[in-house]
Amino acid sequence: MALKNDDRLASVDVIQQNFESRNYIANKQIATAVFLAYHLEKPVLIEGPPGVGKTELAKTTAELLDLECIRLQCYEGLDESKAIYEWKYGKQLLYTQVLKETLDEVLQGAKGLSQSIEKLHEFGDIFFSNEFLEPRPLLKALRSNEGCVLLIDEVDKSDHEFESLLLEMLSDFQVSIPEIGTVKAHTDRKPLVFLTSNNTREISDALKRRCLHLYIPFPDADLEKQIIHARVPEIAENLRSQLVNFVQELREMDLKKVPAISETIDWARTLILLHSETLDQDLVNQTLNVILKFQEDIESVEPEIATLTNKALKNA
Amino acid sequence: MDQTLVEFVKTLRTAEIKVSPAETLDAMACLDRVGYDDREFLKNSLALVLSKTPEEKEAFDTCFENFFNFDHFEDSDFLRHDDDENAGEGDGDSNFEASGNSGEASSGGGQGASGATPEDLPELKLQPESELGRMLMSGDRNRLTVALVEAGREVGVTDIVVFTQKGLYTRKIMDAMGGKALGEEITELQGHGGIQQKMLSGALKKHRDRLRDRIRDYVEKQFFLHADESGKQLREELLKKVKLSNIEKRNFKDVQEVVIKMAKKLISIHSKRRKTFKRGQLDIRKTLRKNMQYDGMFFDIKWKAQKVDRPKVMAICDVSGSVSNYSRFLLMFLFSLAEILPKIRSFAFSSDLGEVTDLFEHSTLEDAMAKTMRDFGNGSTDYGQMLADFKSHCMKDVNNKTTIIILGDARNNYGDPKNEVLREIYDKCQRVIWLNPEPKMSWSVGDSEMKKYAAACHQVEVCNSLVHLERVVGNLLRNVS
Numbered sequence: 123m124a125l126k127n128d129d130r131l132a133s134v135d136v137i138q139q140n141f142e143s144r145n146y147i148a149n150k151q152i153a154t155a156v157f158l159a160y161h162l163e164k165p166v167l168i169e170g171p172p173g174v175g176k177t178e179l180a181k182t183t184a185e186l187l188d189l190e191c192i193r194l195q196c197y198e199g200l201d202e203s204k205a206i207y208e209w210k211y212g213k214q215l216l217y218t219q220v221l222k223e224t225l226d227e228v229l230q231g232a233k234g235l236s237q238s239i240e241k242l243h244e245f246g247d248i249f250f251s252n253e254f255l256e257p258r259p260l261l262k263a264l265r266s267n268e269g270c271v272l273l274i275d276e277v278d279k280s281d282h283e284f285e286s287l288l289l290e291m292l293s294d295f296q297v298s299i300p301e302i303g304t305v306k307a308h309t310d311r312k313p314l315v316f317l318t319s320n321n322t323r324e325i326s327d328a329l330k331r332r333c334l335h336l337y338i339p340f341p342d343a344d345l346e347k348q349i350i351h352a353r354v355p356e357i358a359e360n361l362r363s364q365l366v367n368f369v370q371e372l373r374e375m376d377l378k379k380v381p382a383i384s385e386t387i388d389w390a391r392t393l394i395l396l397h398s399e400t401l402d403q404d405l406v407n408q409t410l411n412v413i414l415k416f417q418e419d420i421e422s423v424e425p426e427i428a429t430l431t432n433k434a435l436k437n438a
Numbered sequence: 439m440d441q442t443l444v445e446f447v448k449t450l451r452t453a454e455i456k457v458s459p460a461e462t463l464d465a466m467a468c469l470d471r472v473g474y475d476d477r478e479f480l481k482n483s484l485a486l487v488l489s490k491t492p493e494e495k496e497a498f499d500t501c502f503e504n505f506f507n508f509d510h511f512e513d514s515d516f517l518r519h520d521d522d523e524n525a526g527e528g529d530g531d532s533n534f535e536a537s538g539n540s541g542e543a544s545s546g547g548g549q550g551a552s553g554a555t556p557e558d559l560p561e562l563k564l565q566p567e568s569e570l571g572r573m574l575m576s577g578d579r580n581r582l583t584v585a586l587v588e589a590g591r592e593v594g595v596t597d598i599v600v601f602t603q604k605g606l607y608t609r610k611i612m613d614a615m616g617g618k619a620l621g622e623e624i625t626e627l628q629g630h631g632g633i634q635q636k637m638l639s640g641a642l643k644k645h646r647d648r649l650r651d652r653i654r655d656y657v658e659k660q661f662f663l664h665a666d667e668s669g670k671q672l673r674e675e676l677l678k679k680v681k682l683s684n685i686e687k688r689n690f691k692d693v694q695e696v697v698i699k700m701a702k703k704l705i706s707i708h709s710k711r712r713k714t715f716k717r718g719q720l721d722i723r724k725t726l727r728k729n730m731q732y733d734g735m736f737f738d739i740k741w742k743a744q745k746v747d748r749p750k751v752m753a754i755c756d757v758s759g760s761v762s763n764y765s766r767f768l769l770m771f772l773f774s775l776a777e778i779l780p781k782i783r784s785f786a787f788s789s790d791l792g793e794v795t796d797l798f799e800h801s802t803l804e805d806a807m808a809k810t811m812r813d814f815g816n817g818s819t820d821y822g823q824m825l826a827d828f829k830s831h832c833m834k835d836v837n838n839k840t841t842i843i844i845l846g847d848a849r850n851n852y853g854d855p856k857n858e859v860l861r862e863i864y865d866k867c868q869r870v871i872w873l874n875p876e877p878k879m880s881w882s883v884g885d886s887e888m889k890k891y892a893a894a895c896h897q898v899e900v901c902n903s904l905v906h907l908e909r910v911v912g913n914l915l916r917n918v919s
Contacts, residue, residue: 134479154482161471162464169492211737327490331458334486337495 165315170338173382180316184271250301269311570616589614756846788817791827
């Protein structure tokens with residue numbers, strides 16, 4: 123493969139640095155995944171709890187390589203007509219109406235039904251040619267001239283059938299369109315594919331087998347501080363470590379949905395808007411709904427706020 | 439080199455990480471790119487290619503650490519001898535590839551050479567004849583490591599299955615390394631009588647003993663790497679077949695694991711089935727109506743979606759003393775199956791029937807079991823009473839989609855069996871399945887009423903092991919979904 127700017131993926135360290143300069147803090151595993159994805163030409167399946175930066179990784183890679191990021195959001199009922207291609211039915215209909223008039227000219231001189239049909243056959247399948255093809259994300263990614271980053275988001279939300287549909291794309295970087303033939307990616311500029319999954323259901327072994335598998339867990343306190351620093355640079359250092367400590371404590375609790383990194387970032391931004399210097403009980407009480415998204419979670423945390431805040435302050 | 443990777447993959451498989459041949463190939467491509475130089479890099483890369491769930495990643499971690507860890511000849515005192523020859527050092531990386539089994543291992547310090555020479559002993563001038571002896575005396579750790587691993591490979595140490603084979607494999611490896619020739623040489627030297635010969639034989643003996651220790655160590659590691667998990671698989675297989683009543687208390691935890699695994703398997707099979715039904719048949723009426731706007735051309739085709747009826751299962755368990763062991767497992771199994779059978783209701787009885795559905799939903803498995811046993815267990819069995827209770831409480835919920843599973847030995851202490859009540863239930867529901875832990879032979883013996891009840895059941899099965907249970911529940915799901 124020879125995508126442009128691929129010197130930015132030269133080694134794991136280089137990738138880490140480049141990501142950091144684009145405000146994405148990648149650990150060794152993540153950087154290794156990107157490195158291997160490019161050099162082995164394999165898709166990466168990223169799993170992990172929501173909000174740890176799975177989608178962001180794909181976007182940042184696209185930005186890093188200065189390539190287009192084509193995104194396919196998966197949902198239940200997604201099928202090939204939405205993911206790969208569709209025929210432009212309207213255009214086909216319109217053309218048939220228009221061409222009705224010229225039919226006579228075409229069939230001029232033909233005697234009998236069989237001759238007419240023979241003449242018609244000479245036209246070939248014009249209605250099923252590239253002009254009438256509406257490319258969808260997967261096809262777009264394969265046809266892209268300078269390569270691209272293809273993000274297949276939340277693949278676990280799609281059906282089993284769709285997963286099987288992806289297999290051809292993921293192993294050979296090609297899709298088959300019955301009426302036209304097989305569309306293949308340029309051998310030197312295959313798309314860099316990222317799939318993300320929230321693990322709402324098991325992804326099939328066939329799909330997993332074709333991918334590198336990266337699991338991104340919740341970050342530890344140090345890494346989270348770095349991430350907050352990169353994303354919300356204007357926050358003061360002591361407030362940063364206080365709120366990271368607080369969130370880390372929350373993750374230990376038994377909650378319906380524990381706060382992810384994206385929530386920590388939101389919280390940091392909120393605190394800046396409120397011009398707060400340090401964490402205290404009232405402040406936490408008022409802004410708890412930024413990090414906890416369920417009323418029952420908020421209710422179960424509320425009585426603990428005092429202890430949690432004290433702990434966070436002490437450890438900071 | 440490839441051999442190393444293949445062996446590593448084999449290790450992973452015994453640790454229940456599923457690695458397909460295609461993934462092995464991927465790993466090789468990955469190795470070409472990554473190389474053995476940077477251990478962490480290698481580990482991260484292989485983890486990406488070979489382990490595909492968080493659990494597998496954890497197992498992978500331990501496997502990697504165990505497998506690419508090689509310290510057999512590193513102990514400082516081993517092979518320290520009176521020779522000046524400093525052969526112990528080797529290039530770590532090249533050795534790594536050659537020995538085919540180590541990580542950053544035996545690059546070890548330059549420890550191999552020269553311990554203090556005891557002053558009062560004359561210098562040892564004789565060289566041993568046998569190859570192994572020479573190797574030992576030269577103190578070349580790398581060569582010894584290679585020889586050890588090769589010998590291990592030769593005798594197939596990775597096939598070790600049980601603990602007691604350790605001695606056997608240790609001896610086999612010793613033999614493969616040329617231990618026999620060494621032994622003969624030692625005996626011969628001792629018989630010779632000269633001071634030099636005596637010294638040499640002493641030194642050789644000492645080295646041989648140490649080598650044996652090392653080999654035993656090595657075998658032990660291989661055992662943990664290869665046999666521990668396969669031993670577990672063996673145990674699980676056995677547990678599935680053994681009669682439920684014979685399973686001992688200490689194995690309950692294993693059984694629970696097996697049960698959950700089985701349930702998961704069934705769930706994954708049957709939840710997939712549900713999806714394939716989704717499109718169903720062409721719905722002509724709907725399609726016609728929808729396509730009026732396209733001038734009667736069929737662009738938008740509508741399908742008749744088939745609705746899948748989930749089985750409504752009611753499970754009734756006899757928890758009286760005689761069969762409590764069995765019901766325990768059925769309850770356990772049903773507990774785990776709740777995910778695909780959302781409408782399951784569980785009952786327990788000795789004489790009076792009680793519903794335990796709520797209990798199952800709101801407490802952990804152990805709690806639920808214990809409470810059920812406490813509340814309903816250990817009375818004397820009365821099937822007649824149970825059926826009467828069922829009729830009065832639950833008959834209104836029974837319809838032609840209900841499947842009723844009864845687990846019990848049908849031993850009614852010569853009481854009134856009330857099989858006409860079961861007949862009524864039989865007429866009203868979809869299926870009655872009776873699972874009897876006793877073998878067919880004893881169904882008509884003593885106070886067993888099985889023959890009478892069997893007439894009012896759709897299906898009667900002997901069920902006394904997990905394999906039976908899996909089959910019955912699997913069939914149940916297939917029939918109703």
